[in-house]
Amino acid sequence: MLITKENEEYKAALSDVSEDQLPEGDVTVAVEYSTLNYKDGLAITGSSPVVRKFPMVPGVDIAGTVIDSLGNQFKAGDKVILNGWGVGETHWGGLAEKARLKSEWLVPLPAAFSTKQAMAIGTAGYTAMLCVMALERQGVTPDKGDILVTGAVGGVGSVAVSLLAKLGYSVVASTGRADQADYLKELGASDIINREELSAPGRPLGKERWAGAVDTVGSHTLANICAGTKYGGVVTACGLAQGMDLPATVMPFILRGVILNGIDSVYCPIETRIEAWNRLAQDLDTKHIDLITNEIKLSEAISAASDLMKGTIRGRAVVNVNA
Structure with missing residues (x-):
């Protein structure tokens, strides 16, 4: 082409x-x-x-x-x-x-x-693995609480749900496609929410809902994710499907110690790439x-x-x- x-x-x-x-x-x-x-x-x-x-x-x-x-x-x-x-x-x-x-x-x-x-894994799945590795590196373990995955029916989201579920995390999947609920549950999602819960302008700080997140969406969605993250939680950001803006405040970061971890897959060092692919070979459920x-x-x-x-x-x- x-x-x-x-x-x-x-x-x-x-x-x-x-x-x-x-x-x-x-x-x-x-x-x-x-x-x-x-x-x-x-x-x-x-x-x-x-x-x-x-x-x-x-x-x-x-x-x-x-x-x-x-x-x-x-x-x-x-x-x-x-x-x-x-x-x-x-x-x-x-x-x-x-x-x-x-x-x-x-x-x-x-x-x-x-x-x-x-x-089938590709950049999407490799990026999902980088997000999971970042959550682990910052100490987000399955006992800390739910992990939110946005754009869950897409490539990054699908692999992230599968990986996290196999590693023992409770996964909340956000999607605008209600007809794909069975698909997400088969991948391992324990709960599914409509993306509209997160996509509109929200409050600077909300109820603590998840210990970590994999976000592929950006914009208001990412701002609302940060506002709903538990104390000391980690949000990994790897996409901008809703937009490249971030209409957020500093409140989640200075009042709850939330960490916003950017994920770059394009120029990631070769050593980290090899680690990510080795982890995929180990941790991705092949039937998925x-x-x-x-x-x-x-x-x-x-x-x-x-x-x-x-x-x-x-x-x-x-x-x-x-x-």
Whole structure:
């Protein structure tokens, strides 16, 4: 898939390109699967100027097999994954049959996962794991109370619910899709609330409801989460589906010692990435991977990107780039 912009005309379409058009890099990968993340939806639909260079192949996630490598870190036949690093924004990404990449961006595929399963997890699941690790690092244990997950039917939310439930936490899932209650309970949610409880302007400080949170929404939702977090609780923020603003006060932070922990998955150090993927291999309930997976063909990715932006895709859209 190639995104072009000529004479202010922005277009995403399937195109044939020659291998010598691939960008610089020391590792060439035969891509097997990619995904559609929120950022990919923005790029493909042109809803936000996330693409910095044209033409651009979108796809912030890649899983495949090394074809050749100029260095010693990887060799032909190695299975690898990539998340972030500006791929799909400034460097050609995963919605293609081949990708040329920098070796320092790549993580060896954990033996527990196939390339398809790795992309069912993708940046969304890896980000969810980073959020869980941040909660653990700040001392939020299952005995401290409920953990709220917003945007729970989406990619980050689905994996976060599954991970937290398996680790013994009581999970409150927030969603605007009441018809997905059974899905969220199957993932392990113990309670489900309507996102409208959190999305409107609220009070500077509310009733203490949860010990921690994984928020993918931002804006008023994040402000209300902080206002409802228990004393000493931790809120991890990793998304801005409602907006990039934060109309909050300092009261939750200075009166209850609430910690707001930002989560960056794009430029996260390689050591932390490897730790997160190893934890996913250990802690993610593998039976949930199929439950959250929706496989599509590359030719279906443009229409699926529009559905993603409308919030009608459940879980993860995994793109088989060779189908």
